[in-house]
Amino acid sequence: MQLQTNKAWHHLEPQDVIGSLDSHQTEGLTSSSAQQRQVHFGPNSITGQQPVPAWKRLLLQFHNPLIYILLCATLVTFFLREYVDAGVILAVVLINAIIGYIQESKAEEAINSLKKMLSSSATVLRDGEKKTLPATELVPGDIVFLASGDKVPADMRLLECRDMQVDESALTGESVSSEKHLQLLAADTVLADRNNMAFAGTLVTYGAGKGIVTSIGDQTETGKIAHMISEAKALETPLTRKIHAFSKLLLWVILALAAVTFGVGLLYGMPASETFMAAVALAVAAIPEGLPAVVTITLAIGVRRMASRHAIIRKLSAVETLGSTTVICSDKTGTLTENQMTVQKLLAGSHSYDVSGSGYQPEGDIRQQGNSVSLSDNAALHHLLVSGLISNDSRLKEQDGRWTVEGDPTEGALIAAAMKAGYELKQCEAEFKRIDTIAFESDRQYMATLHRLDAQHNLIYLKGSVEQVLARCTSQLTADGDTEALAQDAIEARVHEFAGQGMRVLAFAMQPVEQTENTLAPFNAREPEQSMIFVGLQAMIDPPRAEAIKAVATCQKAGVRVKMITGDHALTARAIASQIGLQNNPGQQTDDLEALTGRELSELSDTALTEVADRVSVFARVAPEQKLKLVTALQSRSHVVAMTGDGVNDAPALKQADIGIAMGISGTEVSKEAADMVLTDDNFSSIEAAVEEGRNVFDNLIKFITWILPTNMGQGLVIMVAILFGITLPVLPVQALWLNMTTAVFLGLMLAFEPREAGIMSRAPREPDSPILSAEMIGRILSVSTLLLIGAFGLFQWSQLQGASIEESRTLAVTLFVVVQSFFLFNCRSLTSSIFSTPFNSNPWIWGGVSAMLIAQLLFIYTPVMNTLFHSAPLSLNQWLLMLGYGVVVLLLVEAEKAVWRKRKG
Structure with missing residues (x-):
């Protein structure tokens, strides 16, 4: 089989395509030839992606340096017969793995969803006969x-088409149906402009046609997108990268400290087994066992909060990624715009009018310079709206409060404009009964309808491109119903003005005819003449969402750059971008938005593309693979990229981005499965809310890490000092585990419920390469760790000097950690603001957590069972007062340190 199926088919004449594919236009393929080709090319289906086995997904939950530390600690403590210690650590690891597995158990189904886009059957010419076969x-x-x-079953070069329009928005991002023709196109014509082709998975919305299959399955444009999805790599999020780096550093620090402890113990002549146990105690004490679980739970809380703000998170890590986002690459159609064509400007009787409202919902009115218009006083405006309403084959319908169009989106916009003015379709159709129609054809560029006015008169309405309609007009209708000479220059100037705003402009004309004339024949006969009466213009656009304008402004204020990447035309894209308020890259000298097309991008080198991706804010007529390249280019400049979209063409970029955001209502299943987050209201403003929640999640995680590390570091220091001075260990391994787990769950976890701090969307995004902890936080962790060392070691030694038992002294040291961490918890509610400026009742979980921790510690101290399990002993009131006093001192010292940092920052 020598067929070549990778040619520029749009650049070949139909007969050349047929010859290249060894087919026949009137006979088609023979059954035997088709069978041979099936063996050679395989089925017309998209190769599915092998799902990751459940067991492997579960094991991947343990692929984390911190988890490795905990598993090693479990094994060591188990072999040392510290079964309680081993059981607690293993329980933490398993809980963490189960939570992660449940949250991320959905297998990637993007490519399998693509399979559903191909139609199930097709009408094919085989052996000279029409047959219906499985696609x-x-x-x-x-x-x-x-x-x-019909759903197009494969990529094909069109051989015939009659008034054929295809909805390709899911594939190309084009908001208007593509009008098909047979003319030859340039070899470098971009995908969205290949109007002599039909592509697999798109929908024929109007007319009919015939084509020859040029590509099937994985070789179709839809199949290529499937391949790009499978090739896109799952990226680590900023948090996971930082946690992994932090865990590796922590691993080496803990191992080094344990080794030093073991070596020092041997030097002091301590028994090897006792010294090894002390090293294990240090390791267990220094490991933040609660960190993985609390990180997972904090992210899960973020998921719940985002769901209440119309953002469904498919992957836990996406929560934090949003908070670190530096660039949002947004699709235009349906994301920043309504995805509903809307008439916004009218020209009738030499006057311009504004149409309010957006989308197909018939709410709004028609105004001139802000004033309401009386249609009874303006014949031209009346006929302009009526012709748009009844010279029309589409319909609007309302379902669940949402208006949609059945048919062409452009015609839907005309219906909505007339309904806003108070016209009713049934009433107008009864008044102007349609007799006949000249259907729209791409080579004709207009549609005409003949309507009965009365017993003697009919009326022809004509709508179509400005060039074709004006070519048939010699006069124009005035507001009072008279006619005057056609002011072609003035009309064309207004057309240029509307087009400059990214609008699509349709022209309308009319012609009264005698009913005795032969229906449409006289009109057809007079086509070359200029005898029509120009009625006016209707200019429409897919308008930006009002909420999107506000959300974009908020994101840009927060230092998050917003870029538009669309398959639509450059002029339309630039107009919408200007209305939305997109800004150039900071540092550019001009205020004019720069827009680049896919063709211009294809001529750039990889280096130039990276520079352009960072600089330019609007990209139009972009192919799916170029969207993917733009996202990758931005990531190469260390940007954390969020990509929004709703179409199949967006899916590869959605998967490649640090966080992919799909539209829940208008989005295809393919885009949803490729995304990390789905917006249930298709509203860009929900992205702003999600970014806000993401930043809060990251803030709360940093608060937790800042809070928990002093406990582990303090315990490690206490054990090291004890070894260095040859003193009995103040904290046993099992007590360290009790301390680590209970404080993490009852105290630290409560920080996950902290509300957003004021001004969270006024600050710049975190630098992607910045360390997880700032110098300020590291200093605070060290200072609090030192205070814990002084307090715990000091109280332990003081208690021993007072003649207390070793169990009582150790209980005193452990409880001091609990008391200080309880006070320090309030310091960590805000890492910068004063505790006294943070509302005490804004997070009731804090008080519940402190109360629960107090109860647990009282059980640890005063119940015989706990005394036996954890080697603890009851404490006196005086000992409690000493610990509480020390806790207050630590709280005040930390607040003083925060005040110094605030003053230093100005």
Whole structure:
């Protein structure tokens, strides 16, 4: 089989395509030839992605340096017969793994969703006869018939088309149906402009056609997207990168300290077994066992909060990634815009009018310079709206409060404009009964309808491109119903003005005819003449969402750059970007938005593309693979990239981005499965809310890490000092585990419920390469660790000097950690602001956590069972007062240190 299926088919004449594929236009392929090609090319289906086995997904939950530390600690403590210690550590590891597995158990189904886009059957010409076959049996060279409502089963070069329009928005991002023709196109024509082709998975919305299959399955444009999805690498989030780096550093620090402890003990002549146990105690004490669980639970809390703000998180790590986002690459159609064409400007009787409202919902009105308009006083405006309403084959329908169009989006916009002015379709159709129609065809560029006015008169309405309509007009209708000479220059100037705002402009004309004339024949006969009466213009656009304008402004204020990447035309994209308020890259001299097309991008080198991706804010007529390249280029500049979209063409970039955001209502299943987050309201403003929640999650994680590390470091220092001075260990391994787990769950976890701090969206995003802890936080951790060392070691020694038992002294040291960490918890509610400026009742969980910790510690101290298990002993009131006093001192010292940092920052 020598067929070449990778040619620029849009650049070949139909007969050349047929010859290249060894087919026949009127006979099609023979059954035997089709069978041979099926063997050679395989089925017309997209190769699915092998799902990750459940056991492997579960094991991957343990692939983390911190988890490795805990597993090693479990084994060591188990072999040393410290079964309680081993059981507690293992329980933490298993809980963490189960939570992660449940949250991320959904297998990637993006490519499998793509399979559903291909139609199940197709009408094919085989052996000279029309046959209905399963779409999977199509092969290159098959002749396929298409009709309105059909899903295109494979990529094909069109051989015939009659008034054929195809909705390709899911593939190209184009908001208006593509009008098909047979003309030859340049070899470098971008995908969205290949109007002599039909692509797999798109929908025929109007007309009919016939084409020859040029590509099937994985070789179709949809199949290529599937391949790009499978090639896109799952990236680590900023948090996971930092946690992994932090865990590795912690691993080496703990091992080094344990080794030093073991070596010093041997030097002091201590028994090897006792010294080894002391080293294990240090390691267990220094490991923050609660960290993995609390990180996971904190992210899960963020998931719940985001769900209440219309953002469904599919992967836990996406929560934090949003907070670190530096660039949002947004699709235009349906994301920043309504994805509903809307008439915004009218020209009738030499006057311009504004149409309020957006989308297909018939709410709004028509105004001139802010004033309401009376339609009874303006004949031109009346006929302009009526012609748009009834010279129309589409319909609007309302379902669950949402208005949608059945048919062409452009015609839906015309219906909505007339309904806003108070016209009713049924009433107008009854008044102007349609007799006949000249259907729209791409080479004709207009549609005409004949309507009965009365017993003697009919009326022709004409709508179409400005050039074709004006070419048939010699006069224009005035507001009072008279006619005057056609002011073509003035009309064309207004057309240029509307087009400059990114609007699509349709022209309308009319012609009264005698009913005795033969329906449409006289009109057809007069086409070359200029005898029509120009009625006016309707200019429409897919308008930006009002919420998106506000959300974009908030994101840009927060230092998050917003870029538009769309398959739509450059002029339209730039106009929408200006209305939304997109800004150039900081540092650019000009205020004019720069927009680049996919063709211009294809001519750039990789280095130039990286520079352009960072600089330019609007990219139009972009192919799916270029969206992917732009996201990758931004990531190469250390940006944390969020990508929004709703179409199949967005799926590869959604998967490649640090966080992919799909639209829940208008989005395809493919985009949803490729994304990390789905917006249930399709509203860009929900992204702003999600970014806000993401920043809060990251803040709360940093607060928790800042809070928990002093406990572990303090315990490690206490044990090291005891070894260095040859003193009995103040804290046993099992007591360290009790301390680590209970304080993490009852105290530290409560920080996950901290509300957002004021001004969270006024600060710049965190630098992607910045360390997880700032110098200020490291200093605080060291200072509090030192205070814990002084307090715990000091009280332990003081208690021994007072003649207390070793159990009582150790209980005193352990409880001091609990008391100080309880006070320090309030310091950590804000890492910068004063505790006295933070509302005490804004997080009731804090008080509940402190109360629960107190109860647990009282059980640890005063119940015989706990005394036996953890080698603890009851404490006196005086000992409690000493610990509480020390806790207050630590709280005040930390607040003083925060005040110094605030003053230093100005």
